[in-house]
Amino acid sequence: MGPARRGIGFRNGFVFVPATTTTQPTRTTLLPEKARVATVIPAAPQISLDHVQKTYPNGTVALRDVTLDIPKQDFVFLVGPSGAGKSTLVRLLIREEKATAGTIRVEGQDLSRLKRRHLPYLRRKIGMVFQDFKLLPNLTVFQNVGFALRVTEGALRHLKPKVEEVLSIVGLEGKENKFPDQLSGGEQQRVAIARALVHDPRIFLADEPTGNLDPATSWEIIQLLLQINARGTTVLMATHNREIVDVMRRRVVAIEGGQIVRDEDAGGYHAPALESH
Amino acid sequence: MHRLWNRIDFAFSSAWQNFWRNAAVSVASVLIVWVVLLALGSLLLVLHSLDQIVALEKTKASAISVYLADTTPLSSAMDFKLHLEQDPRVSNVTYVSKDQALARFRQLPALDPSVIDTLGTNPLPASLDVTVKDIRDLGAIDQEVRNSPLVDKSPATNYEPNVIDKIILLARVAGIAGLVLIIGLTGLSVFIIMLTIRTAIYLRRKEIEVMKLVGATDWFVRWPFIVEGLIVGVAGAAVAVLIVGFGYRPAVINLQSVLIFVPLAFDPSYLRVVLAAMLGFGLLLGSVGSYLGVRRFLKQ
Numbered sequence: 148m149g150p151a152r153r154g155i156g157f158r159n160g161f162v163f164v165p166a167t168t169t170t171q172p173t174r175t176t177l178l179p180e181k182a183r184v185a186t187v188i189p190a191a192p193q194i195s196l197d198h199v200q201k202t203y204p205n206g207t208v209a210l211r212d213v214t215l216d217i218p219k220q221d222f223v224f225l226v227g228p229s230g231a232g233k234s235t236l237v238r239l240l241i242r243e244e245k246a247t248a249g250t251i252r253v254e255g256q257d258l259s260r261l262k263r264r265h266l267p268y269l270r271r272k273i274g275m276v277f278q279d280f281k282l283l284p285n286l287t288v289f290q291n292v293g294f295a296l297r298v299t300e301g302a303l304r305h306l307k308p309k310v311e312e313v314l315s316i317v318g319l320e321g322k323e324n325k326f327p328d329q330l331s332g333g334e335q336q337r338v339a340i341a342r343a344l345v346h347d348p349r350i351f352l353a354d355e356p357t358g359n360l361d362p363a364t365s366w367e368i369i370q371l372l373l374q375i376n377a378r379g380t381t382v383l384m385a386t387h388n389r390e391i392v393d394v395m396r397r398r399v400v401a402i403e404g405g406q407i408v409r410d411e412d413a414g415g416y417h418a419p420a421l422e423s424h
Numbered sequence: 425m426h427r428l429w430n431r432i433d434f435a436f437s438s439a440w441q442n443f444w445r446n447a448a449v450s451v452a453s454v455l456i457v458w459v460v461l462l463a464l465g466s467l468l469l470v471l472h473s474l475d476q477i478v479a480l481e482k483t484k485a486s487a488i489s490v491y492l493a494d495t496t497p498l499s500s501a502m503d504f505k506l507h508l509e510q511d512p513r514v515s516n517v518t519y520v521s522k523d524q525a526l527a528r529f530r531q532l533p534a535l536d537p538s539v540i541d542t543l544g545t546n547p548l549p550a551s552l553d554v555t556v557k558d559i560r561d562l563g564a565i566d567q568e569v570r571n572s573p574l575v576d577k578s579p580a581t582n583y584e585p586n587v588i589d590k591i592i593l594l595a596r597v598a599g600i601a602g603l604v605l606i607i608g609l610t611g612l613s614v615f616i617i618m619l620t621i622r623t624a625i626y627l628r629r630k631e632i633e634v635m636k637l638v639g640a641t642d643w644f645v646r647w648p649f650i651v652e653g654l655i656v657g658v659a660g661a662a663v664a665v666l667i668v669g670f671g672y673r674p675a676v677i678n679l680q681s682v683l684i685f686v687p688l689a690f691d692p693s694y695l696r697v698v699l700a701a702m703l704g705f706g707l708l709l710g711s712v713g714s715y716l717g718v719r720r721f722l723k724q
Contacts, residue, residue, distance in 0.1 A: 241637075263642070264641070264642070267636075267639040267640060267641045267642075268639065269639075270636070270637065270638065270639035271638070271639035275637055281630070281633065281634055281637070283630060283631055283634060294634065294635075294638075295634075295638040295639075297430065297434060298434070298635045298638065298640040298644055298645075299638060299639050299640055299644075300427045300430060300431060300641075300644065303426055303429075303430050304426065342638065343638075345638075346638070346639065
């Protein structure tokens with residue numbers, strides 16, 4: 148990724164809009180034009196959890212009574228200690244797991260009623276990246292990204308331009324023919340992000356995307372996510388990275404013991420009361 | 425069209441990679457399919473031959489040849505013929521002279537006619553070929569004619585009441601034994617193909633995880649493994665089909681020279697049916713095995 152591109156992404160992430168246009172200033176700073184429209188015509192939240200409970204077969208209660216709305220184009224940090232339920236929440240959103248009770252809606256679709264054969268089409272609307280990248284080691288960068296289009300039966304003549312487009316978004320031009328083990332951790336995560344972008348997802352879920360990366364690289368990845376958000380995609384990022392969360396001043400949803408303990412529009416990693424200690 | 429081609433291309437190239445990636449297991453499953461189909465093909469051909477023999481014996485069964493002593497004058501033979509024809513149980517009687525018997529004998533396949541010529545004389549008796557209306561009366565008629573002084577005593581008739589029953593029994597035993605063997609081998613081969621597919625799935629688990637994550641449909645994920653099973657089935661079938669296809673004719677010819685009086689015949693039209701059945705069964709084994717392999721694994 149070149150510095151110029153990064154600069155644009157960064158700027159886009161911090162364009163401020165007069166506070167009078169909205170009651171939630173920090174949420175609408177990302178895309179000024181679209182944000183104004185969104186406040187004029189209030190739409191149903193893109194992701195909504197209503198009294199969601201998740202109990203695993205072994206009896207572990209991972210989430211209890213979670214209610215959360217995420218509107219379109221929001222950028223949300225999901226924070227909390229290990230085992231708090233962050234990953235469970237992410238897995239529920241792509242319906243890798245089903246909620247035990249409560250309702251989850253994604254793009255207006257009730258996930259508990261979603262038929263198994265319609266599940267792949269939900270997943271194509273959601274881009275997803277992980278701490279361990281989940282790249283295929285025997286495929287090149289280009290093939291790894293193209294794989295997502297190939298296996299979802301996208302028309303092959305659109306494959307090359309699409310892959311090139313997303314690789315340029317993540318700044319990996321010129322590395323198409325490298326294999327994952329020839330790349331740095333940050334570059335590997337960019338490949339994973341590019342792969343998640345090929346379907347032009349409306350929602351982008353990142354589960355600890357910077358967990359394996361050094362601070363400088365983590366910042367690059369965050370800026371990339373901001374850029375994706377600026378293009379109109381809702382981003383939900385589960386993270387442990389306190390520094391990033393504190394600097395960004397974005398919406399923070401904190402989970403502890405399977406419950407939402409805090410939901411702030413421009414929050415930090417810890418609650419203000421705790422920070423004073 | 426594009427998408428269909430992509431789907432087919434992906435399924436076949438992945439299946440081909442899978443096949444060679446765990447080559448040892450794949451070859452084992454091809455071998456077991458081969459054994460099953462070889463057994464199936466051989467059994468079908470053996471049963472078909474036994475059927476042919478039974479059918480031929482049955483047409484012969486409603487008739488016996490009553491052999492006449494060489495000393496019997498033709499007029500006495502004709503009187504005896506008339507006597508038999510008047511029997512209500514008899515439908516038809518034909519006189520076969522010694523010369524006619526010899527001519528018939530010469531026509532038997534797989535027999536050297538010069539054997540007879542070296543004897544100088546005709547050893548074959550004249551006979552009355554008696555056809556009955558009901559096959560169950562054959563035994564009684566056989567008993568009656570044996571008492572006539574006109575009849576040769578060594579042997580008197582060609583009546584062999586048990587031969588058909590024996591052949592039918594043989595066919596039944598061979599059929600049941602073969603069927604049990606084939607069912608057992610079928611179960612084994614489906615199991616081994618299933619293991620092959622499970623191994624392939626295990627080796628591809630990362631890819632499958634990514635495929636599901638980015639929104640591949642269940643069937644898109646499954647197809648390569650189903651195709652791999654079909655490749656195993658077709659490969660096993662191909663070897664078996666070649667062996668049975670090229671081996672049937674020589675086998676029949678060899679058996680004919682050993683079993684001179686058994687009416688074995690080479691039946692190319694039935695062979696084609698058997699080969700098609702083998703190929704079909706191979707495909708079935710492959711697809712059932714791989715379906716069972718993918719079914720449990722890809723469910724969440």
